[in-house]
Amino acid sequence: MAEQTSLERVDVVVIGGGQAGLAIGYHLARRGLRFVILEEHARIGDSWRNRWDSLRLFTPARYDALPGLRFPAPPHSFPTKDQMADYLEQYAATFELPVRTGVRVDRLRRAEDDDGYVVIAGDARWLAAQVVVAAGAYHEPRVPGFARELKPEIRQLHSSQYRNPAQLRPGAVLVVGACNSGAEIAFDVARTHCTWLSGRDTGHIPIDTESRAYRVFGVLMSFLGSRVLTVDTPLGRKARPKFRAGGGPLVRVKPAHLQAAGVERVFARTIGVRDGLPLLDDGQVLDVANVIWCVGFQHAARWIEVPIEQEDGWPQHTRGAVPSAPGLYFIGLPFLYSINSSLVVGVGRDAAYLAERIASRATVARPPWRPGSDTDPVRLRVTQPRTKDLLRG
Ligand SMILES: Cc1cc2nc3c(=O)[nH]c(=O)nc-3n(C[C@H](O)[C@H](O)[C@H](O)COP(=O)(O)OP(=O)(O)OC[C@H]3O[C@@H](n4cnc5c(N)ncnc54)[C@H](O)[C@@H]3O)c2cc1C
Numbered sequence: 014m015a016e017q018t019s020l021e022r023v024d025v026v027v028i029g030g031g032q033a034g035l036a037i038g039y040h041l042a043r044r045g046l047r048f049v050i051l052e053e054h055a056r057i058g059d060s061w062r063n064r065w066d067s068l069r070l071f072t073p074a075r076y077d078a079l080p081g082l083r084f085p086a087p088p089h090s091f092p093t094k095d096q097m098a099d100y101l102e103q104y105a106a107t108f109e110l111p112v113r114t115g116v117r118v119d120r121l122r123r124a125e126d127d128d129g130y131v132v133i134a135g136d137a138r139w140l141a142a143q144v145v146v147a148a149g150a151y152h153e154p155r156v157p158g159f160a161r162e163l164k165p166e167i168r169q170l171h172s173s174q175y176r177n178p179a180q181l182r183p184g185a186v187l188v189v190g191a192c193n194s195g196a197e198i199a200f201d202v203a204r205t206h207c208t209w210l211s212g213r214d215t216g217h218i219p220i221d222t223e224s225r226a227y228r229v230f231g232v233l234m235s236f237l238g239s240r241v242l243t244v245d246t247p248l249g250r251k252a253r254p255k256f257r258a259g260g261g262p263l264v265r266v267k268p269a270h271l272q273a274a275g276v277e278r279v280f281a282r283t284i285g286v287r288d289g290l291p292l293l294d295d296g297q298v299l300d301v302a303n304v305i306w307c308v309g310f311q312h313a314a315r316w317i318e319v320p321i322e323q324e325d326g327w328p329q330h331t332r333g334a335v336p337s338a339p340g341l342y343f344i345g346l347p348f349l350y351s352i353n354s355s356l357v358v359g360v361g362r363d364a365a366y367l368a369e370r371i372a373s374r375a376t377v378a379r380p381p382w383r384p385g386s387d388t389d390p391v392r393l394r395v396t397q398p399r400t401k402d403l404l405r406g
Pocket of ligand 1: 355
């Protein structure tokens with residue numbers, strides 16, 4: 014029997030319906046483009062929901078909003094990861110963004126006539142002149158090869174799989190990697206398990222996140238991110254490779270918190286395995302029952318079949334646009350344009366810029382969007398008081 018294949022033509026396909034995909038969707042809709050957002054998870058916001066239970070954002074609510082919709086929480090409070098997930102779901106609903114959930118893109122390739130792209134998800138296909146990859150930078154776990162040599166009885170998790178201490182075996186835990194994820198997870202695990210945290214000291218921000226000083230720090234970082242630390246400035250270009258390599262200072266859980274929680278902090282790195290147990294570079298071998306790898310992620314979108322040059326392990330692009338593949342864009346990557354590009358606070362600006370580029374390349378002729386007009390593609394449901402309260406401006 015012949016295979017049933019559905020084919021849809023749109024102006025733009027957005028792959029990924031996290032904050033980056035939704036932000037670009039908002040701006041594409043305002044420009045009257047026909048597009049779909051394909052999201053592999055069952056629910057919008059699941060990439061946040063699936064993170065560890067105790068996670069709260071380190072950015073306060075005033076910096077956690079996407080374009081056009083205020084985050085529904087006091088501006089200086091820190092949302093939980095589930096509140097963030099629900100906000101994203103509400104965002105898509107408010108602007109009626111065309112998100113298709115449960116659709117995992119398996120292949121992205123150039124169209125046969127070399128005019129545009131074909132996006133394939135199972136039996137479904139989309140043909141589009143332009144494609145935005147908004148698939149996230151934190152999906153493909155990085156784990157060292159020697160992890161395979163650890164005793165099979167040792168329970169191993171990557172930070173992206175960790176939810177809470179109930180997943181762990183009785184006995185000691187080694188958390189490998191002492192940046193923010195490692196520190197927060199070690200702090201969480203230390204409630205129930207004897208915990209070691211291994212990794213170099215990446216420094217910490219010497220300000221309590223609950224203090225007034227942190228509010229001032231937030232304003233400063235927001236200014237630096239929008240004006241100073243961008244690819245347009247020498248300072249930004251200098252900072253970019255280091256930032257893209259990961260490993261920034263601790264923000265919420267600091268050395269004093271770890272010490273108070275009883276975490277055994279070792280500055281030696283975990284470099285291998287001896288007799289089935291983790292070996293540190295100071296020669297110590299730790300007899301642990303669990304290892305949690307908090308050593309980051311790698312960029313590996315194997316389903317992208319369009320050849321793209323790499324730079325520092327990331328796709329080469331100019332402010333998101335891939336020079337070797339006209340009409341193909343990335344959004345949400347670390348330091349795409351500024352130090353804030355991979356954060357909620359920075360993705361809106363990148364989305365507006367890319368949407369403008371996409372619209373200028375598109376051949377569609379549509380009536381321009383006017384607030385309140387019948388052709389308004391992102392009709393704001395301002396008549397509903399609950400939503401109205403949340404709308405900015
Ligand atoms: C632990 C942690 C804490 C963080 N805390 C903060 C914070 O406090 N404040 C802040 O501003 N930022 C924070 N960030 C950074 C950033 O805001 C988040 O990582 C955010 O989730 C990135 O959004 P995104 O849309 O770029 O990617 P994601 O949220 O990862 O969304 C990408 C989406 O693409 C989908 N997708 C991927 N591949 C495919 C495919 N082939 N087909 C279809 N769909 C696909 C995924 O299902 C996912 O939903 C944090 C990151 C981490 C890892």
